[in-house]
Amino acid sequence: MNYKIKSRIWIEADGDILLGEGRVALLKAIESTGSLSKAAKSLKMSYKKAWSLVDKMNKRSEFPITSATIGGKGGGGVQLTAYGKTLICTFETINENCWNFLDGQMKESKFQ
């Protein structure tokens, strides 16, 4: 029998969810597509749902996570702020550190 420990982390701001794995995936899709509608589509999420999630994140975070871009080919889009990028990076780093920490904990236990 092969036991494996798993985890899910999320960050709350004043008790409300700010960031979790799903939201990070949405932000990364925004970063790579530069468009909320393309990002939503790539995750098979409705535009309305994606818009609502981004709106919640921006309202709950200390500084804006996304900013609108104006004009250019194909009209305006959306991009991540430096703050948003740092937040994602921190989330992913802590998430990976957490997995490694838990693997170590299981190895030390009787149930490795």
Add this chain to the structure above:
Amino acid sequence: MNYKIKSRIWIEADGDILLGEGRVALLKAIESTGSLSKAAKSLKMSYKKAWSLVDKMNKRSEFPITSATIGGKGGGGVQLTAYGKTLICTFETINENCWNFLDGQMKESKFQ
């Protein structure tokens, strides 16, 4: 804005969920009541659901987690094996260690 990191852990056995917070709560209720039906009732869970969860846990774990008790006042009941008790204890210890680890990670980040 007060950021707080949260986590949920679970243990899988060969890819199937063996133990998570809900199952630990059920096992602890079994331990304190000595009865599957009382344990289920205390968690507002159907007897069928509780039975199915315990059955899955016993089948997926390396050794049985619960054992039946026979006879005595009020008929037979169910109790945790030593293995089951150690598994719960390990789960809860790792869970608490994980919370502390994550709090430390957030403090080290820019988002404490």
